[in-house]
Amino acid sequence: MTTPDVDTDDEATVTVRCQDNASVGVTFCDRFSFDADSTHYAVEVRAPGLTARVDEVVAWIWDSDLTAFLEKLAADFRGWDGERSWQTSDHDLAVSAVFRSGGHVGLTWTLRPWTQDTGGWNASVTTWLEAGEQMTSLATQVRAFLTQEHQ
Numbered sequence: 001m002t003t004p005d006v007d008t009d010d011e012a013t014v015t016v017r018c019q020d021n022a023s024v025g026v027t028f029c030d031r032f033s034f035d036a037d038s039t040h041y042a043v044e045v046r047a048p049g050l051t052a053r054v055d056e057v058v059a060w061i062w063d064s065d066l067t068a069f070l071e072k073l074a075a076d077f078r079g080w081d082g083e084r085s086w087q088t089s090d091h092d093l094a095v096s097a098v099f100r101s102g103g104h105v106g107l108t109w110t111l112r113p114w115t116q117d118t119g120g121w122n123a124s125v126t127t128w129l130e131a132g133e134q135m136t137s138l139a140t141q142v143r144a145f146l147t148q149e150h151q
Contacts, residue, residue, distance in 0.1 A: 012148060014141045016107070018127040019134075023048055026109045026127060028145050030055070037061050039146050043093055045109055045125045052123035054111045057093045059146050066095070067146060070139035073097050073105055077132040103131045 012031050018024040023046070030042040038060050044053040059066065069086040079099040087094035094110040107127050114120040129135055 012145060014138075014145045016127050016129070016138060018125075019104075019130070020128045021047075024125050024127060026125065028142065031145060031148070041145070043109070043111060045111055045123055047125045050123060050125070052111050052121075054092050054113045057088055058090060060089060065146075066093075067139055067143040069095065070135065070142055074132070074135035074139050077103065077135065079103070079131065099131065100128075104128050105131050105135055 013027055013029040015027045016025055025046055027044040027046075028041055029044065031039060032041070033039050038058050040056050040058050042053055042055045043057050044051070046052075066086060066088075069084075073084065076099075081099075083096050083098050085094065085096040092111065092113050094112065096108045096110075098106045098108075100106060105128070107129065108124055109127070110122055110124040112120065112122040129138065
């Protein structure tokens with residue numbers, strides 16, 4: 001088992017690596033903004049034999065926030081039944097979460113660009129993290145990524 005990882009650096013990225021397989025991961029990067037109402041960013045998923053990217057995911061200030069979803073998962077570190085899910089208003093990024101015994105959360109990250117177009121595609125990877133501290137760290141890092149001032 002490899003060590004799970006949530007990284008940030010000076011280029012404003014957040015990388016989530018699966019604790020069960022470090023070659024499986026998700027990266028939030030290339031953040032920009034046109035106005036105070038939204039943050040645009042790219043999301044990349046990767047696994048052995050798979051690399052996929054959506055270039056312009058949008059987080060609107062009035063939408064249901066990814067960070068609130070992740071913070072709720074972190075707060076429920078003792079577990080829950082069933083699957084919980086979240087998606088952007090454009091449906092181009094979706095996250096579902098399950099809890100497994102031993103205190104781990106499986107986050108399945110799904111990219112679906114061009115949901116209205118014929119020939120669209122989707123790609124998913126699942127990262128496993130420790131339910132408490134690692135989920136809290138992820139929520140904190142994603143919040144910082146999405147709310148950081150743009151230059």
